[in-house]
Amino acid sequence: MSNAxxxxxxxxxxxxxxxxxxxxxALFNWLWARKTGGTFVLRIEDTDQERSTPxxxxxxxxxxxxLGLEWDEGPEVGGAHGPYRQMERxxxxxxxxxxxxxxxxxxxxxxxxxxxxxxREALKARDAKAVFRYPGTCxxxxxxxxxxxxxxRLKAPTSGAVTYEDLVFGEVTTPNSAQQDAVLVRADGVxxxxxxxxxxxxxxxxxLVARGRDHxxxxxxxxxxxxxxxxxxxxxxxxxxxxxxxxxxxxxxxGAVSVGEYRDKGIAPAALLNYLVRFGxxxxxxxxxxxAQLVDAFDWARCGKGDGKFxxxxxxxxxxxxxxxxxxxxxxxxxxxxxxxxxxRGLPGVDRGLLLAAIxxxxxxxxxxxxxxxxxxxxxxxxxxxxxxxxxxxxxxxxASHLGALRExxxxxxxxxxxxxxxxxxxxxxxxxxxxxxxxxxxxVGLTGRSVSPGVFEVLELLGRDRSLDRLDHALSLLxxxxxx
RNA sequence: GGUCCCAUCGUCUAGCGGUUAGGACGCUGGCCUCUCACGCCGGUAACGUGGGUUCGAGUCCCACUGGGAUCACCA
Numbered sequence: 074m075s076n077a078x079x080x081x082x083x084x085x086x087x088x089x090x091x092x093x094x095x096x097x098x099a100l101f102n103w104l105w106a107r108k109t110g111g112t113f114v115l116r117i118e119d120t121d122q123e124r125s126t127p128x129x130x131x132x133x134x135x136x137x138x139x140l141g142l143e144w145d146e147g148p149e150v151g152g153a154h155g156p157y158r159q160m161e162r163x164x165x166x167x168x169x170x171x172x173x174x175x176x177x178x179x180x181x182x183x184x185x186x187x188x189x190x191x192x193r194e195a196l197k198a199r200d201a202k203a204v205f206r207y208p209g210t211c212x213x214x215x216x217x218x219x220x221x222x223x224x225x226r227l228k229a230p231t232s233g234a235v236t237y238e239d240l241v242f243g244e245v246t247t248p249n250s251a252q253q254d255a256v257l258v259r260a261d262g263v264x265x266x267x268x269x270x271x272x273x274x275x276x277x278x279x280x281l282v283a284r285g286r287d288h289x290x291x292x293x294x295x296x297x298x299x300x301x302x303x304x305x306x307x308x309x310x311x312x313x314x315x316x317x318x319x320x321x322x323x324x325x326x327x328g329a330v331s332v333g334e335y336r337d338k339g340i341a342p343a344a345l346l347n348y349l350v351r352f353g354x355x356x357x358x359x360x361x362x363x364x365a366q367l368v369d370a371f372d373w374a375r376c377g378k379g380d381g382k383f384x385x386x387x388x389x390x391x392x393x394x395x396x397x398x399x400x401x402x403x404x405x406x407x408x409x410x411x412x413x414x415x416x417x418r419g420l421p422g423v424d425r426g427l428l429l430a431a432i433x434x435x436x437x438x439x440x441x442x443x444x445x446x447x448x449x450x451x452x453x454x455x456x457x458x459x460x461x462x463x464x465x466x467x468x469x470x471x472x473a474s475h476l477g478a479l480r481e482x483x484x485x486x487x488x489x490x491x492x493x494x495x496x497x498x499x500x501x502x503x504x505x506x507x508x509x510x511x512x513x514x515x516x517x518v519g520l521t522g523r524s525v526s527p528g529v530f531e532v533l534e535l536l537g538r539d540r541s542l543d544r545l546d547h548a549l550s551l552l553x554x555x556x557x558x
Numbered sequence: 559g560g561u562c563c564c565a566u567c568g569u570c571u572a573g574c575g576g577u578u579a580g581g582a583c584g585c586u587g588g589c590c591u592c593u594c595a596c597g598c599c600g601g602u603a604a605c606g607u608g609g610g611u612u613c614g615a616g617u618c619c620c621a622c623u624g625g626g627a628u629c630a631c632c633a
Binding site for chain 1: 560582631633
């Protein structure tokens, strides 16, 4: 083999949102390109004109960028092998189609879809279980292009077999008898998947094709095309399937399958990639990886063959790990990623210093960025949004009898820091034979509006003396109202 | 049905002839504790079946069973 840098590609079809399974495929290609210093190409396979839309393409590009899976060549970034949309490469397919005919590996077929459908129906009537295969009516057609509409068909070999060495699955052999004279190019000159992909992979210099196992059945026919064109096939690596929890194909009805949904749920890109990479790839006992670590550790030899089932709980756990660990999500990065979620709560452009100071206290109790924004919310309002249930439960005479006194104790603290406040308050509690747990909840609700928050001393320090006392005063007024005073 | 592929706890997986079969998620008992969490300690649970090969099989071979992919002028 040459030591040329590998060229890999991700070739989505813009027929819908970016599927989570597609992201996994893109990720593996991207990782290998980054690890080896190779090239990651993005190609848009938009030959299904019925379903492809520019809007879908735009979404795919946006999601890939959000994930950090930047492409070296492709739409919007260009490259030496463009254009990168198949519908802009039509002339190329024509050239290769002619080559195939010249070499006797394909032929022009003038059977109409109607004729074929009729034959298919007839066969069905005779034998319901029979599978229709093109009978080869035009197989020996030669000479110039017909004056009737025609499609290009593969002249599939009837004997022999195709064998290739899959980077993941090892040696795979498929008898040529399994092939049929598949349509390569439609009557309008638009290629079908197998032909378009091969022509593009050839002309784009792709050296390694990594894709889902569902494409494994296409590989022999593609290799046949490479050989017919006198080209060396690339290496292939097939990835096991990612299935739904019930073992069926992962789809909308099983929950979120589009990348956008995970973004909206507050899952960080690196966390999603970390979760996805563990499908069909492992690195000893390590579960949590930064993207840089993945680039470093990734290897086809560590890929498994068994299909996997999507587990939302595990994803949540991985996402949490990323949010929790400063080495994976720095303070600054955390602040940047949570900001949009605060904005969604009506808190745009919050005080950066306060945000940075607060994050260490919320990051270990926020599973997602949505949770984090919820936990941070109280800091950035004049007064917190008081949770009705929490107020009814804790800002009542039976529970908050010491709140007034505590307000004064806090106000008199000489040092309004977490440690200073704690020392001061605990000393007072000791003198009254009280424990912190006897008085903390009403204070917490008063300060944050909620019964769940970081420690009360942390909250006091974050809020500062003025805002803290204002909130405690407000809590006392709520208490008075509840006590019917 | 044809062709291809796969098979370790419920789930993701480690294991590359000799292990008390390990880790993670989940579930669960306890500790810590101002709430909720985090954290820490412990528990639960797996090699689909049958044949071989071998001194010795989760690891190698075969069969079976089970599961998946695909059989379009979709990709």
